[in-house]
Each structure stands twice: as structure tokens, then as C-alpha cells.
Amino acid sequence: MKRIWKRIAIAVSAVVAVVGAYVGSGAAGGTPIQDAAGGALSASSTAIAPDGPAFSIWSVVYVGLIAYAVRQFFRTADDERHERLFVPAVLSLLLNAAWILSVQFGFLWASEPVIVALLGVLVWAFAVLRRTRPSxxxxxxxxxGTFGLYLGWVCVATAANTAAVLTAAGFRGFGFGQDVWGVVxxxxxxxxxxxxxIWxxxxxxxxxxxxxxxxxxxxGRLDGSLVSVPTAVAAVVAIAAVxxxxxxxxxxxxxxxxRRPAARVS
Known part of the structure; x- marks a missing residue:
């Protein structure tokens, strides 16, 4: 019975995350997330803000999370890999919705600890998955695949959110310009x-x-209202390195x- 409730909890959390995304997109009549909080998260808000089409990756992530939630109802009862993944998976879904709501209600300052917590939880999930192999x-x-995409994207989103929060709070980069901070x-x-x-x-x-x-x-740094060629070059070099x-x-x-069969988590 406990395992069944865990699977239901994952499914409900996935629905909450998807509904939050639907509201955050502005499809329900609200303000699109990039226009909320005074446009602090728009494509031209900071040098590290991704251009608008970047956010389409959320659609892929959400489809994967729904598929993951559905698959939970068909896994074996002794699947310890997914038992270990339960807590970080649920937390990631709820934190996702919390981040969207914090921005939608204009609490940009609150979005920072939420997205940092989300990043930490996804690192936790990644650690669980890397210790064992898929069946x-x-x-x-x-x-x-889903949690890997989720983690990779949230790494970028956390950087963009942090820059947006600091800029909105009046931080001026200790006198260094957007180019320097964008490159860094x-x-x-x-x-x-x-x-x-590597990990x-x-x-x-x-x-x-x-x-x-x-x-x-x-x-975004090569075309738009906030042009920064050094940042664009640094981003391309970073991609190549990764x-x-x-x-x-x-x-x-x-x-x-x-090549290795799935192993139990000790």
C-alpha cells in the first residue's frame, strides 16, 4: 500500500508541475513567465538570459516527467532504484511549480532559493541514477533521459534567474559591465x-x-536589444568544451x- 501511495504522489506532483507550467505560459489568461515580475526574466533582461525559443525545452521535459509518472504504475515492487528516486523526483516537481508561482505573483526574490533548491534536488536525483544502470x-x-535534460536545463535557468534577481535588486556588478559578467x-x-x-x-x-x-x-546576445559578442563567444566555447x-x-x-546490467543500490 505504501508503494502505491508513492506512485500516486509522483503522479499528482507531475500534474501540479504541468498545471503550473500551463499557468506560467500565460495560456490560462495570465502573464507569460518572461513578462511577469516586471519582465525580469525576459530575453533581454541580463547578458546570460537565453532567447525566447530556449524555453521550448520545457515541453520535452514535461512530456518526459509525465511519462515517468505513468511508468511508475508498471514497475516492479522491489525496484529499489526508483524507491531511492522517489523523494527527489517529487520535490523537483513541486519546486518547479513553486518557482513558477513565485515569479507569477511578483515574488522574484523568493524564486532564487526555490530554483537553487530545485537544482540541488536534481543533482540528488542524478546521483541516484548514476549509481545504478537503467533496466x-x-x-x-x-x-x-528526462532527469538528465531537467538537470542540464535547470543549470542554465539557475544562472539566468540569479542574474535577473541581482539585477532587479540593483546590483551593478562592482563596476564591471555586462560583457564581463556574461563571459564569467x-x-x-x-x-x-x-x-x-565527467561525474x-x-x-x-x-x-x-x-x-x-x-x-x-x-x-540572444547576437540579436536583440542586449547585444554582447564576448558573451556569445564565451557561450559557444563553453558548449564546445562540454x-x-x-x-x-x-x-x-x-x-x-x-553494457552493465542494472545493479541494486546498496
Whole structure:
């Protein structure tokens, strides 16, 4: 019975996250998230803000999360891998909705601890998944793929949100311009991507999502009201570094995870 309630909790949390996304998109008649909080999260708000189309990745993530929630009802009762994933999965879904609501209601300052907590929870989920191997292709795509994309994108989103919150609070970068801070943040995002690639054994999903976000940062800095060529170049270099390291790690290890059977979490 306890396992059944856990599966229901995941399903309900997924619905809450999707409804929150629907409201946040402005489809329900509200303000689109990029226009909420005085436009603090718009594509031209800071040098590290991704251009608008970048956010379409949320559609892929939400479809994956719904698929993950549905799949929970068909897994075996002794699947300890998913038992360990339960808490971070539910927390990530609820924090996702909380972040959207905090921005929609104009509490931009509150969105920062929420998205930082979301990032931490997704790192926790990633740690659970990397310790064991998926039982098959469906598991690899639905669970590992979804949470990998989720983590990679939230890395970029956290950087953009932090920059937006600081800018809205009146932070002027200690006298350094947007170009300098854009380059620094893009470099940090690239470093995070490299570390994830090494730690995760060359998993593709986090790299794909993080690269997607940085690519749209580059596009936004080359075209729009806030042009910053140095930031665009730094973002492209960061993408190249993350992709190269991911492929190198994957090649060096032969991605042993794809050859190794699923293991129980001790």
C-alpha cells in the first residue's frame, strides 16, 4: 500500500508541475513567465538570459516527467532504484511549480532559493541514477533521459534567474559591465557542464540540455536589444568544451553503463 501511495504522489506532483507550467505560459489568461515580475526574466533582461525559443525545452521535459509518472504504475515492487528516486523526483516537481508561482505573483526574490533548491534536488536525483544502470532502453530514455535534460536545463535557468534577481535588486556588478559578467557566468556554466560530463560518465542528456540553453544565450546576445559578442563567444566555447569532454569521457569508458546490467543500490 505504501508503494502505491508513492506512485500516486509522483503522479499528482507531475500534474501540479504541468498545471503550473500551463499557468506560467500565460495560456490560462495570465502573464507569460518572461513578462511577469516586471519582465525580469525576459530575453533581454541580463547578458546570460537565453532567447525566447530556449524555453521550448520545457515541453520535452514535461512530456518526459509525465511519462515517468505513468511508468511508475508498471514497475516492479522491489525496484529499489526508483524507491531511492522517489523523494527527489517529487520535490523537483513541486519546486518547479513553486518557482513558477513565485515569479507569477511578483515574488522574484523568493524564486532564487526555490530554483537553487530545485537544482540541488536534481543533482540528488542524478546521483541516484548514476549509481545504478537503467533496466532497458525505455527506462534509460524515460527516467535517465528526462532527469538528465531537467538537470542540464535547470543549470542554465539557475544562472539566468540569479542574474535577473541581482539585477532587479540593483546590483551593478562592482563596476564591471555586462560583457564581463556574461563571459564569467557562461564560463561557469561550461565548467558545471564539464564536471557533470565527467561525474556522469559522459551522459548525453545533461550535455544536450545545457548546450541548448547556452546556444540560445549566444543567439540572444547576437540579436536583440542586449547585444554582447564576448558573451556569445564565451557561450559557444563553453558548449564546445562540454560536448568534447562528454564525448571523450564516453569514448574512454566505452560508456560501461550501457553494457552493465542494472545493479541494486546498496
Amino acid at each position: 532497458g532502453t525505455v527506462e534509460a530514455v524515460v527516467t535517465d 557566468v557562461a564560463a561557469v556554466a561550461g565548467l558545471v557542464g564539464v564536471l557533470l560530463a 556522469g560518465g559522459g551522459r548525453l542528456a545533461p550535455t544536450a540540455a545545457l548546450s541548448w540553453g547556452l546556444a540560445w544565450v549566444a543567439v 560536448v568534447v569532454v562528454t564525448l571523450a569521457v564516453r569514448t574512454r569508458t566505452g560508456w560501461v553503463g550501457s
